[in-house]
Structure formats: structure tokens, C-alpha cells
Amino acid sequence: MIRTPSLLLRRFSVEDVAKVFLMSREPGLQEWIPDQVYEDEQQAAKVLRYLIEKYEDPGDPRLAALVVGICLQATSELIGHVGLSPLQGEVEIGYAIEASHQGRGFASEAVAAMCAFGLEGLGLARILGIVHKDNIASCRVLEKAGLVLVREEAGTLHGRGGFVRRYEKARPSCGGR
Numbered sequence: 749m750i751r752t753p754s755l756l757l758r759r760f761s762v763e764d765v766a767k768v769f770l771m772s773r774e775p776g777l778q779e780w781i782p783d784q785v786y787e788d789e790q791q792a793a794k795v796l797r798y799l800i801e802k803y804e805d806p807g808d809p810r811l812a813a814l815v816v817g818i819c820l821q822a823t824s825e826l827i828g829h830v831g832l833s834p835l836q837g838e839v840e841i842g843y844a845i846e847a848s849h850q851g852r853g854f855a856s857e858a859v860a861a862m863c864a865f866g867l868e869g870l871g872l873a874r875i876l877g878i879v880h881k882d883n884i885a886s887c888r889v890l891e892k893a894g895l896v897l898v899r900e901e902a903g904t905l906h907g908r909g910g911f912v913r914r915y916e917k918a919r920p921s922c923g924g925r
């Protein structure tokens with residue numbers, strides 16, 4: 749469990765399934781991460797069970813996704829997710845915030861906290877943020893969370909073509925900025 753000034757990042761439980769399904773159907777996910785849009789609650793439950801299993805085995809984002817729920821500290825309401833996942837020998841950060849709670853700095857707060865956990869808590873050397881250039885809010889989140897733009901090139905991400913940006917944040921002792 750990770751606390752930030754406004755948020756609580758906590759493990760998912762099977763009781764979260766209805767909300768996780770609803771959040772997956774929002775327009776922002778349909779547009780930017782359509783592979784995380786679920787057909788029905790059964791599919792959401794299957795993904796949730798997989799994520800819950802991975803907390804213990806292997807419990808290491810270099811090997812399998814480590815994704816937690818983002819909750820408001822004030823009310824405990826689940827409003828999104830943030831996670832670290834393996835990507836070609838590296839670790840990538842992913843995130844989403846429910847539309848009704850966007851624009852209040854919550855994604856930036858959650859991403860910064862998750863990066864600190866990965867770099868300092870888990871001892872990762874580096875965390876990547878891979879994002880479409882046109883996903884302006886997401887690019888801004890990475891920048892506000894202290895990731896640095898290192899590359900931008902034509903490519904495909906989540907089935908969508910365009911310019912893809914690679915951001916990075918390294919552990920200070922590993923030559924990070």
C-alpha cells in the first residue's frame with residue numbers, strides 16, 4: 749500500500765470487478781488503450797484474478813505485471829489504476845484515471861509514487877513510459893512525474909499508428925536525471 753497526499757495505491761481485490769469493468773469502458777481507454785477495454789464483467793474478473801495472482805508470484809514487474817488500484821484517500825473510492833509491467837527486458841509504467849476525476853493531478857501523483865516505489869523500493873534501474881505523442885494528457889503526466897523524453901519516432905502503439913514517444917526515469921545511482 750502506498751500513500752500520497754491525496755491517494756492510496758492498493759492491491760486490487762475481486763470485489764473491485766464491477767468498477768474495474770465500468771472504468772475499462774470509458775472513452776479515454778477506448779481511444780488510447782483499447783486492449784484494456786473489457787467485453788463484460790467476466791472478462792474483467794479474469795484479468796483481475798490474473799493481476800491479483802501476480803502480486804505474490806512472481807511479485808516482480810520485471811517478470812509480470814504489477815498493477816494496483818488508485819483510490820481517493822478521503823473516500824476510499826477506486827478511481828483508476830497504475831502499474832509496472834515487463835517490456836522487452838525493461839519495465840514500463842501504465843495508468844488511467846476515471847474521466848470524472850481527471851484534471852486534478854491524480855495521475856501525476858500516482859505515477860510519481862509508483863516510479864519511486866519501483867526505483868527505490870524494488871531497486872529497478874529504470875522505468876519507461878511509452879505513449880502516443882497525440883495523447884497530450886498522458887505525455888504531460890509523465891513529464892510532471894519526472895520522466896524525461898528520450899525518443900520520438902513513427903510507430904504503432906496499442907494498434908494505433910502515429911508518433912510514439914519513449915520517456916524514461918532512472919534510479920539516481922544508475923545515472924538517472
Ligand SMILES: CC(C)(COP(=O)(O)OP(=O)(O)OC[C@H]1O[C@@H](n2cnc3c(N)ncnc32)[C@H](O)[C@@H]1OP(=O)(O)O)[C@@H](O)C(=O)NCCC(=O)NCCS
Pocket residue numbers: 776777780781842843844845846849850851852853854855856857878879880883884885886888889
Ligand atoms: C492520461 C490520464 C491518466 C491523465 O489523468 P489525469 O488525472 O487527468 O492527469 P493529471 O491531472 O495528473 O495531469 C494531466 C495534465 O495534462 C494536461 N492536459 C490534459 N488534456 C490536455 C490537452 N488536451 N492539452 C494540453 N494539456 C492537457 C492537464 O492540464 C494536466 O497538466 P497540468 O497539471 O500541467 O495542467 C487520463 O487522461 C486517462 O486515464 N486517459 C485514458 C488512459 C490513458 O491514456 N492512459 C495512458 C496510456 S499511455
